Amino acid sequence: MENFVHSIPTELYFGKGQISKLGDALNRFGKRVLLTYGGGSIKKMGLYDEVMKILSEGGFTVVECDGIEPNPRIESVIKGVKLCKENNIDVVLSVGGGSTLDCSKAIACGVYFEGDDLWKMVKSEWKLKKALPLVDILTLSATGSEFDGAGVISNMATDEKIGAMFTYPAVSICDPTYTFSVSKYQTAAGSADIMSHIMEGYFSRTDDCDISDGIAETVLKTVIKNLPLALREPDNYTARGNLMMASSVACSGIPEYGKQGTGWPCHGLEHELSAFYDITHGVGLAILTPRWMRHILKKDASTTGRFVRFAKNVWGLSGGSEEVLALKGIYALESFFKESGIASNLTELNITEEYFGKMADHLEAEADLKNAYVPLTKEDIIEIYKACL
Amino acid sequence: MENFVHSIPTELYFGKGQISKLGDALNRFGKRVLLTYGGGSIKKMGLYDEVMKILSEGGFTVVECDGIEPNPRIESVIKGVKLCKENNIDVVLSVGGGSTLDCSKAIACGVYFEGDDLWKMVKSEWKLKKALPLVDILTLSATGSEFDGAGVISNMATDEKIGAMFTYPAVSICDPTYTFSVSKYQTAAGSADIMSHIMEGYFSRTDDCDISDGIAETVLKTVIKNLPLALREPDNYTARGNLMMASSVACSGIPEYGKQGTGWPCHGLEHELSAFYDITHGVGLAILTPRWMRHILKKDASTTGRFVRFAKNVWGLSGGSEEVLALKGIYALESFFKESGIASNLTELNITEEYFGKMADHLEAEADLKNAYVPLTKEDIIEIYKACL
Structure with a gap:
């Protein structure tokens, strides 16, 4: 703590x-x-x-x-x-x-x-x-x-x-x-942004902050429950209200109180993407986040426990080995984004690997990736971008 | 909302x-x-x-x-x-x-x-x-x-x-x-106070505030996990830190955002008790709260769903009819307080029913009990006090 x-x-x-x-x-x-x-x-x-x-x-x-x-x-x-x-x-x-x-x-x-x-x-x-x-x-x-x-x-x-x-x-x-008149696409992209804010802090080396982690899981579960409802019924006050409260809490810093900083790697990766291609921030995050997760889980097995917790507490999953459960949670997140109507890869957005090297150079120079949950090198960054195609 | x-x-x-x-x-x-x-x-x-x-x-x-x-x-x-x-x-x-x-x-x-x-x-x-x-x-x-x-x-x-x-x-x-040097008794009484702050707002007619209810459940689960640890190891920084964060969040109003006010009946009941007998606030609350719960559950069956949620989400209980599960949750709370070393009835504190009528009169005049989760009459108040003997 x-x-x-x-x-x-x-x-x-x-x-x-x-x-x-x-x-x-x-x-x-x-x-x-x-x-x-x-x-x-x-x-x-x-x-x-x-x-x-x-x-x-x-x-x-x-x-x-x-x-x-x-x-x-x-x-x-x-x-x-x-x-x-x-x-x-x-x-x-x-x-x-x-x-x-x-x-x-x-x-x-x-x-x-x-x-x-x-x-x-x-x-x-x-x-x-x-x-x-x-x-x-x-x-x-x-x-x-x-x-x-x-x-x-x-x-x-x-x-x-x-x-x-x-x-x-x-x-x-x-x-x-x-927010009743916000399009389905922007509603989904906004929700991906909310979830990303939480996940960037949730995946941290600090495991003993029960209040912060519980609030983080609450925000994620709130979005998972209320986004589909808001997409089906754009005028549903409860759904829109819960998403709005989730938005404010997610970026307040409160869900990370007492936790080691993580450098917010997905935000860095996405900022490069939208600096080069001007895409919607939440869409970039929804594409990047599951790939980043799979990459770091594979790179550093010590992250497995946190991914298992994510699968259990956020998605209500259980069963299988720890490794399988960890991957199941990531898959659940990816499916959730896909079902909400967000583009599921960069190819759909007409983005090729042309600038990945340049983006990785930028990112390495600008962002705090050495202090990320799992530190990322230039090679990691390019690999994550490529997995998004 | x-x-x-x-x-x-x-x-x-x-x-x-x-x-x-x-x-x-x-x-x-x-x-x-x-x-x-x-x-x-x-x-x-x-x-x-x-x-x-x-x-x-x-x-x-x-x-x-x-x-x-x-x-x-x-x-x-x-x-x-x-x-x-x-x-x-x-x-x-x-x-x-x-x-x-x-x-x-x-x-x-x-x-x-x-x-x-x-x-x-x-x-x-x-x-x-x-x-x-x-x-x-x-x-x-x-x-x-x-x-x-x-x-x-x-x-x-x-x-x-x-x-x-x-x-x-x-x-x-x-x-x-x-807080390392706080006695076991005061640590337990303080934790009962924290939990009571949450429960007074948690039991409300508003069912659609996912962020607030999730934060409330987080605080309760944090206390349930960390109080026994703090009692065993008074110098455990994580346990003491989580209790301290729980304390600040519990009374901030945040866990009740968007929820209908409930008049905080247990606090009213306890304030009368400690005004007459000068007992520790948290101890009074720990004795009163489970009795108040049983009383309102019996008085108004429409509260059952909330008590079932309490049993499931806070205590991880399952099985049995809704009525049984609701009572199991209350019993879990009562047992938790007892195990933490708090006096479990008013008789142990040498309190008799002598002033219950006068206390109920005071409370009826002062507190907002008509707007409580389940409105309480003078007769209800006396009955709850008597159940605490």
């Missing part, structure tokens, strides 16, 4: 109609609001109008920063920071999923970044001291960005995708009804 | 040696410290000296408020508030278990209470707006006071014991090694 610090300052308003708290939340910080959002889905679902009505009635001055990409780019951060500075913004309001929120976190920090190259901020400033306050309304259960301080920003010019610690939202409004 | 708000501003430093963060934590708020503690166990274990050394080297001015009772009294609150006002205190530092911390929360709020009767504050001011900042060093895994805003204060003059919402600690230092 390792030492840890719990410090999550975010206030989270969960449930139907919690948007009624928006005006009060913003008023704590000021009247000049930067409204950030993506491609317009919030307009289609009517949320944009609802937000604008509240902002107008509350006497807020609104500056819009729209068009934030699914894998948000540094250009959007630069644009947002410029708008904040030009308009003397008091508070950033992010309406959307994890990408919009990640970008908004970087914008909130970027306003106070001393330097003219914001990509340098993303790459180097792990602990930024000051940021504009950030309020968000969540529309996708996936990244957990509503309950953590991190964000992931891409730079297509350098084929890089970097995760950094920016700032926690001051207030997150999490209303499951806003 | 009900709406909820997550808002826990406490920073929690968990693990060996985290006392090294004490100086910095206090320095955020000022140099004049009210040091609160209980009967001297912190002196016996050397923690008092360790704290005083840090305070002296950090240049803090220390005013001591010692002798805080196990069921803290309003007189200690009055004394602490007076010391704060007389000495222009900047920050309260509580070193001890939940009782010391509860009292310190009331002191921190009492400094800003406008009125001359602090018992009125305890009884009526549910949401106090302002309080002195509070830092604590925890020495007992039990009440969860290190990670919530509530406290319980007793008034022996009026035979009352009242739980109120005061203020969250700004910083909690949770080092499991400080």
Whole structure:
């Protein structure tokens, strides 16, 4: 059991109609609001109008920063920071999923970044001291960005995708009804993201943290139970609500409290993939994770016990030798992703092995793979990518 | 699934040696410290000296408020508030278990209470707006006071014991090694308190909150696994650490997120008991809880499904009819408390039925028993007390 610090300052308003708290939340910080959002889905679902009505009635001055990409780019951060500075913004309001929120976190920090190259901020400033306050309304259960301080920003010019610690939202409004209109594909990809956040920490050398491991297994079982329900009945409040709670807990750090860090290898592997191919993060994770699991199980037999626990406690499996049970659990995960409608290999996404070497070089230089649960070499990385074809 | 708000501003430093963060934590708020503690166990274990050394080297001015009772009294609150006002205190530092911390929360709020009767504050001011900042060093895994805003204060003059919402600690230092010297009896009683916090919320009419229920079951299973280990090996860091994490999660509200409130009937029943007899809170709860369970299961058969879930998911039981399985789970809980060395009835504590009527009258007037999982009448309350003899 390792030492840890719990410090999550975010206030989270969960449930139907919690948007009624928006005006009060913003008023704590000021009247000049930067409204950030993506491609317009919030307009289609009517949320944009609802937000604008509240902002107008509350006497807020609104500056819009729209068009934030699914894998948000540094250009959007630069644009947002410029708008904040030009308009003397008091508070950033992010309406959307994890990408919009990640970008908004970087914008909130970027306003106070001393330097003219914001990509340098993303790459180097792990602990930024000051940021504009950030309020968000969540529309996708996936990244957990509503309950953590991190964000992931891409730079297509350098084929890089970097995760950094920016700032926690001051207030997150999490209303499951806003996810009713999320497509089956995005719902499944988001759930793969949630599960991946858990699994990256679950597979660790620390075996004695009963609270953290139990919470991790709870989140996995919650997704396994509720994703199929949400796919069948997109308006099922219970299913959407459970997935939303799972999203927030998964990335909060809580399921890893007391556990040795693992370097999150699958996230690293996926960031390379989507930096090169701009694919959906959760889809990349769903393809990579079972292959990574099989690779490390084969490479290091001391992982077998943890995989057996995964098979038993998460999937309710039993019987067979330890080795067989370990593989059964991985197969159950792979089947679950497949049944949820996610592409099951990279070939389906028209990805070839062309850049695998380059991606592995990047990853070796950038990521913390030596401290992974099973440390990965460049050869391991290429082998895992190839198994995904 | 009900709406909820997550808002826990406490920073929690968990693990060996985290006392090294004490100086910095206090320095955020000022140099004049009210040091609160209980009967001297912190002196016996050397923690008092360790704290005083840090305070002296950090240049803090220390005013001591010692002798805080196990069921803290309003007189200690009055004394602490007076010391704060007389000495222009900047920050309260509580070193001890939940009782010391509860009292310190009331002191921190009492400094800003406008009125001359602090018992009125305890009884009526549910949401106090302002309080002195509070830092604590925890020495007992039990009440969860290190990670919530509530406290319980007793008034022996009026035979009352009242739980109120005061203020969250700004910083909690949770080092499991400080619980190595806790007696077997107090360790077991503290664990009963932790389990009771969970069970009061677990038995609710809301059945669709998979994250909350899974976390609740995790905490219960963690205590069931780690309490016997801590009793056998008081210096076992893993066992003590898991109990300490369980304590913080149990009372945080997280295991009840999205669930209908239940009025916490066992806590109400126990508060009356210890208001009249000054017994250890966790012991009272351990005696009351299985009796309360049997009473409501018999009174309202619609609770059977939840008790079956409790038996299966928490105790790993199976087989028999639903009714039998429900009772098996309750029996497992009762046996667990008994094996951990807690008194198993009120007669052992020299308590007779003399005041049961008066206690039931008090409870009916004070507590929210109409909204309990199974609403309780005065007759129910007396019957539960009698079953405890």
